[in-house]
Amino acid sequence: MHISEGVLSPAVLAGGAALAVVGTAIGLKKMDNAAIPRVALLSAAFFVASLIHVPVGPVGLHLVLNGLMGLLVGWPAVPAILIALLLQALLFQFGGLTVLGVNTVVMAAPAVICFWLFRPLLRRPGAPAAVGAFACGAVAILLSGLLVAAALLTTGQAFLQVARLVVLAHIPVMLVEGVITLFIFFFLQKVRPEMLEGIYA
């Protein structure tokens, strides 16, 4: 979920922006010239994949796949997500400019964390890799939800109920993302294993 403009306090916005700048700098440093088109095209693919609405009962949830993004590119996920969010803010006016930093951290920090957290699991073939792939998708969304809640709560305690609802709303998304990330991982393993090289490097 994107936080809109005008909601968060200046301190939280500034903190988010500072973290996003650091993460982007690290991500850009780890990206050589050959990686630019690769990261950019994956970023575009993730942007388009977020147009897919998966039915869960009566509602349609759109895919986020930030866990998978981290799994495929590692640190460069931060600048890639920053760009995707900037484009969303410009093309759809979702999110915005002042919340760009916070929203980048909300989406990209879980991507990078999951990459490091589940890499050992994903390297092992068979069931552990499957568990790792599911966890990568699910935990990334959980962390995103918790980060949104944290951003709201550090803005003001009055947002407690809103934050609670936000985290609750992330739970079904978590399960769906876990399952979809698992299936995508299997597909890539079969069809284009070299895309998963980052896990073994």
Added chain:
Amino acid sequence: MSAIQEPFSEGTSLMHRLDPRVRLVAAALFAVLTAAVQTYAAALAALALALVCLALARLPMRKVLARLLVVNSFIIFLWLVLPFTYPGDVVWRWGPLAVTREGLLITGLITVKSNAIIIGLIALAATMPVTTLGQALQRLRLPEKLCHLLLFTYRYLYVIEQEYRRLVQAMKIRGFRPGTNLHTYRTYANLAAMLLVRSYDRADRVYQAMLCRGFHGTFYSLGTLSWQRRDGLFGVAAGLALLMLGYVEWGLPRPR
């Protein structure tokens, strides 16, 4: 028709003709300042400034309103929760639900600020094509790699969206009907994975083509930005307006 559209980027209004750099800087400062204000006076002043810019951009109103409606979904969510849960004086009670004065005030303030910033962004920043934006950001000394990432992502967004449409069409022809079941999830996962595979393959070809043309880390653009007198005038006017906004927020004695 593509789902990704830029209805505001083309035009001949004064706003569209201004130098993109001055517009971007003005938009960023305006957004940051407006996000920081805490009083209704300043928030409403910001909204007024945003509306002036919107008038200068002469955008199709119907499309702007449609956009605003969609973007306000988070705000609507806040209206459904915040007035009932914010601590303060109860002004209205219905069963277990109690609406507080403070809750209404803060949600109203957030709504005004949020829409002021969004309208400002539509008028100042969404009125330029993304390629121009990339060029302007490069000239504003953002990291080169980041600008390349922006231009490439944007360039292939539409290509990949078309691939996506083809794949969805193929699924429909084969009788795919989504539901809440594993088969649906697996199918959508394969769809997303196929998009990733195709984008990965395309990236390799793109990079080879770039190497063939001697790429060594810089993009050369034939389009040039030229700074004119009206850009300077707009910059000065925007600066004064922002100073006034700051004065309304922090300079005036606050009514308690």
